[in-house]
Amino acid sequence: DQQVKQNSPSLSVQEGRISILNCDYTNSMFDYFLWYKKYPAEGPTFLISISSIKDKNEDGRFTVFLNKSAKHLSLHIVPSQPGDSAVYFCAAKYWVTGANNLFFGTGTRLTVIP
Amino acid sequence: DGGITQSPKYLFRKEGQNVTLSCEQNLNHDAMYWYRQDPGQGLRLIYYSQIVNDFQKGDIAEGYSVSREKKESFPLTVTSAQKNPTAFYLCASSLDRSNEQFFGPGTRLTVL
Numbered sequence: 001d002q003q004v005k006q007n008s009p010s011l012s013v014q015e016g017r018i019s020i021l022n023c024d025y026t027n028s029m030f031d032y033f034l035w036y037k038k039y040p041a042e043g044p045t046f047l048i049s050i051s052s053i054k055d056k057n058e059d060g061r062f063t064v065f066l067n068k069s070a071k072h073l074s075l076h077i078v079p080s081q082p083g084d085s086a087v088y089f090c091a092a093k094y095w096v097t098g099a100n101n102l103f104f105g106t107g108t109r110l111t112v113i114p
Numbered sequence: 115d116g117g118i119t120q121s122p123k124y125l126f127r128k129e130g131q132n133v134t135l136s137c138e139q140n141l142n143h144d145a146m147y148w149y150r151q152d153p154g155q156g157l158r159l160i161y162y163s164q165i166v167n168d169f170q171k172g173d174i175a176e177g178y179s180v181s182r183e184k185k186e187s188f189p190l191t192v193t194s195a196q197k198n199p200t201a202f203y204l205c206a207s208s209l210d211r212s213n214e215q216f217f218g219p220g221t222r223l224t225v226l
Contacts (some may be wrong), residue, residue: 002156006156009154017213032213034213034214035219041123041202041219041220041222042219042220043118043120043205043206043217043218043219043220044157044204045217046214046215046216049213049214051132089156089157093213096141101147101159101172102157102159102160102215104149104156104157104158105156106154106155106156107156
């Protein structure tokens with residue numbers, strides 16, 4: 001059962017415009033959410049995160065929004081750049097007996113068109 | 115430079131052979147993880163280890179084995195019992211109670 005879902009497998013955006021990537025989750029015990037960026041044949045790299053006690057976290061061009069009541073989070077990239085083209089994974093975790101296991105979504109492939 | 119290394123980047127094996135994937139980290143992280151990525155799917159957890167000489171099964175541990183004899187190393191063996199071993203394998207590590215995992219570059223295993 002997929003606890004973290006990214007329903008859009010792909011997204012295309014013009015350079016300079018806003019990219020919005022969405023993620024839904026089912027487990028209300030998740031207390032921390034992360035976004036990872038992944039290029040082909042490479043490992044994911046951490047992008048930005050948000051704690052469940054917040055509803056927004058911003059880092060440069062990247063902003064993550066969390067709506068706990070809707071169990072939904074989104075990643076906004078403004079302005080989008082061609083170098084942002086990659087697969088973006090949403091991940092979530094809850095603390096269980098010291099483990100730090102992340103639950104990943106299936107990813108959204110972002111293509112930024114020059 | 116601190117980081118996680120996985121070797122080799124590409125690996126080919128014949129069906130029925132066991133193969134071991136290497137993962138080394140010099141970040142002084144206590145926890146290490148192995149994930150598998152298949153096309154159209156998210157990363158799925160195979161095994162994880164919170165501390166040396168301890169490891170736990172993840173969601174898809176069948177057909178895999180691991181060891182954690184040293185803090186820096188967490189090798190994954192793909193056994194002949196794994197029915198669909200061809201995949202991209204990712205190793206990660208994290209501080210004991212941190213939220214962020216750092217990933218290695220991955221190993222693409224192809225079983226012929």
